[in-house]
Amino acid sequence: MATTEANAVGGFQMKGEEQVRINKGMLHGLWALTNRELKKWYKVPVLLFLSIIQPVIWLGLFGKAMNFGALFTSTSFNIPGLNIPKATLDQLATQAMLSTFGTTDYFSFLAVGMLSFIILFTAMFSGMSIVWDRRFGFLDKLLSTPVARGSIVMGKVFSSIIRSLAQAAVVLVVAVLLGMDTAKITVVGLAGTFLALFLMAMGLSALFLMLALRSTDWQSQMAIMNLLNLPLLFASNALFPSKLMPAWLQVVAKLNPVSYATDAGRQLLLGVPGFASLGFDFLFLTAFAALFSGVGIFLSWRYLSR
Amino acid sequence: MLEMEEAARNGNYESKNVIMEVKGLTKIFENKLKAVDSVSFSVYEGEIFGFLGPNGAGKSTTIKMLTTLLRPSEGDAVVCGFDIRKQPQEVRWSVGVVPQEYTADEDMTGLENIMLFANLYGIPGDVARKRADELLMLVELNEAAGRKVSTYSGGMRRRLELACGLVNHPKVLFLDEPTLGLDVQTRTAVWRYIRILKEQYGMTLFLTTHYLEEADGLCDRVGIIDHGKIVRLGTTGELKSGVGGDAIELGIREKDVDLTSFIMKVDSVTSVVRENDHYRIKAPLGEEAAPAIMDAVRSAGYHVDRISLTKPTLDEVYLEYTGHKLRDEEANSQQVMAQQRTVRRARA
Structure with missing residues (x-):
């Protein structure tokens, strides 16, 4: 307030020669919008910490509690009357684990599933920010600028992807620290896994943003998220292999992108046989990501302004 | 064109x-x-x-x-x-x-x-x-x-x-x-x-x-x-200027006489309306019309109780053309409340 009027006037130079250098490209503003969302996250480490805690707890408690490998081995399990030797039982157990999970270690099996879990849960929140932006009038302000309508949606998609991949990386490190099997992890495998996760994050973020495009009401958005999150997780192979599910549930799992990202990750990180070929996993995920991003951009031109 | x-x-x-x-x-x-x-x-x-x-x-x-x-x-x-x-x-x-x-x-x-x-x-x-x-x-x-x-x-x-x-x-x-x-x-x-x-x-x-x-x-x-x-x-x-110039409010002690047409005869007065105990007079230049009106009223033997002169404001323009007053206070407080709600939501 201390600034004098003369000062204020002198400081403001309207007649600019810079007009020439204005970037009118289709993609201008995309990174600025992405970074705006990211700032809210990386500037508040508590948020990052909180968002990672959930999958880590699942990993630690659920993964360690569901000690399927010990079903036969660590108890005095036997069939009354038949005195099966312990070695045979152990072998049976190993074979049962291998044929069910493709690995003898359920914890490692679940760890890959948790990577998909954190992507799913982060992507779901992508829709919330557009609801808030609409409510506070920030969206209208954006729409009055010449930034591409598609960039408004894709900025949110990209920030959601970056956030969820960063979180997945942290979850993977924690899983390794907790005893995940690292014998078969390679650089290529890691890169492939994160590519699969990237595609899934892209498709899911775009999907949830689309659902929120016209909404002004965060309660209904929360309701949609709560309706979809656990079913999408359970009806996939993230926690349990889909091949042992009832036929109707297998159909759902086969349509669920979470299954394909998890499947690709397991093949690449653990070397386990997948329920689809790696090629098909990536094909499915690419199609999923492209479809929903495309539809999302299309709808944003149509529906962002009324 | x-x-x-x-x-x-x-x-x-x-x-x-x-x-x-x-x-x-x-x-x-x-x-x-x-x-x-x-x-x-x-x-x-x-x-x-x-x-x-x-x-x-x-x-x-x-x-x-x-x-x-x-x-x-x-x-x-x-x-x-x-x-x-x-x-x-x-x-x-x-x-x-x-x-x-x-x-x-x-x-x-x-x-x-x-x-x-x-x-x-x-x-x-x-x-x-x-x-x-x-x-x-x-x-x-x-x-x-x-x-x-x-x-x-x-x-x-x-x-x-x-x-x-x-x-x-x-x-x-x-x-x-x-x-x-x-x-x-x-x-x-x-x-x-x-x-x-x-x-x-x-x-x-x-x-x-x-x-x-x-x-x-x-x-x-x-x-x-x-x-x-x-x-x-x-x-x-x-x-x-579209609302007829300045407004003069004139109160006369003699309440039972109607001076409307009498005041109307004063130079430059454009309209006179009798409202309860006073007259509402319009004139392009109020500061000249007001003394003239007072002189005329006095010389006719009546007594001026009070007189006031108001320059036209947009308020009157507004009333004139919309038929109602701008509910300034009410509208204002409602909107400010809505705005504060927005801010609170943002802070929550």
Whole structure:
């Protein structure tokens, strides 16, 4: 307030020669919008910490509690009357684990599933920010600028992807620290896994943003998220292999992108046989990501302004 | 052609260019509400044009259509030479908008907000930084630039909105209720910035308001809008002289005599109305008519109880053309409450 009027006037130079250098490209503003969302996250480490805690707890408690490998081995399990030797039982157990999970270690099996879990849960929140932006009038302000309508949606998609991949990386490190099997992890495998996760994050973020495009009401958005999150997780192979599910549930799992990202990750990180070929996993995920991003951009031109 | 006709009608503006031409603009919402009803007007380059009207008169809806946020149901408008229907993108490049709500991102600093909008207007980083500093200086936020917006007061937020709306150096700046709910000090400051923009940079400003003194003191021309229609449009001077000049209120001790026709005979009196215990007299020049009336009344043997002279205000103009008073206080407090709710939601 201390600034004098003369000062204020002198400081403001309207007649600019810079007009020439204005970037009118289709993609201008995309990174600025992405970074705006990211700032809210990386500037508040508590948020990052909180968002990672959930999958880590699942990993630690659920993964360690569901000690399927010990079903036969660590108890005095036997069939009354038949005195099966312990070695045979152990072998049976190993074979049962291998044929069910493709690995003898359920914890490692679940760890890959948790990577998909954190992507799913982060992507779901992508829709919330557009609801808030609409409510506070920030969206209208954006729409009055010449930034591409598609960039408004894709900025949110990209920030959601970056956030969820960063979180997945942290979850993977924690899983390794907790005893995940690292014998078969390679650089290529890691890169492939994160590519699969990237595609899934892209498709899911775009999907949830689309659902929120016209909404002004965060309660209904929360309701949609709560309706979809656990079913999408359970009806996939993230926690349990889909091949042992009832036929109707297998159909759902086969349509669920979470299954394909998890499947690709397991093949690449653990070397386990997948329920689809790696090629098909990536094909499915690419199609999923492209479809929903495309539809999302299309709808944003149509529906962002009324 | 149209420019010339318009200019001829408004003598003061014969040399001005039309920068915004609105014809038959109409918005009918899905619930059949006709928010804006065939509105037509022109705005000249370098003027401050105001829409004056109560809540729900269609002011904000008009701004939203002109800034391409809403599609008009009917009618056309050309803003800075671009058709708002066919060339919305070009319109967006050339105008700036200061919305009614506080829309800045609370989690970012004032400077970061301006830099973000600069980027959205495609302004390269170094130029943006320079402009941001200049704008922060203009709206006197340079010291608070590095603080998060969530720590800003209402007045600081409003000034930040103004800076964000100026970052692309627009030809036309739209301001929706720019001083709503501000304290007197900040309101005066905002008016000063608006005048600087007009006078020093030749910017054209289109603003809406329901403060009569804002329309009166700030705007070159005012359109009075009510129920989606422009009921009157002109310079503030034209509007005021349109209501028949100054008003004189005269009280006479002799209550049982009707002096209406007697007063009417006094020179330059244009109308006399008897209301209860006093007369309401109109005359172009009140300070000359008033003594003449008093002399006439006295010389006829009557006694003057009291006399008062009021210069016409937009208030009267408003009453005259809409048939009702601008419910200033009520509308104001409701809107301010809505705005505070927004801020609280943002902070929660």
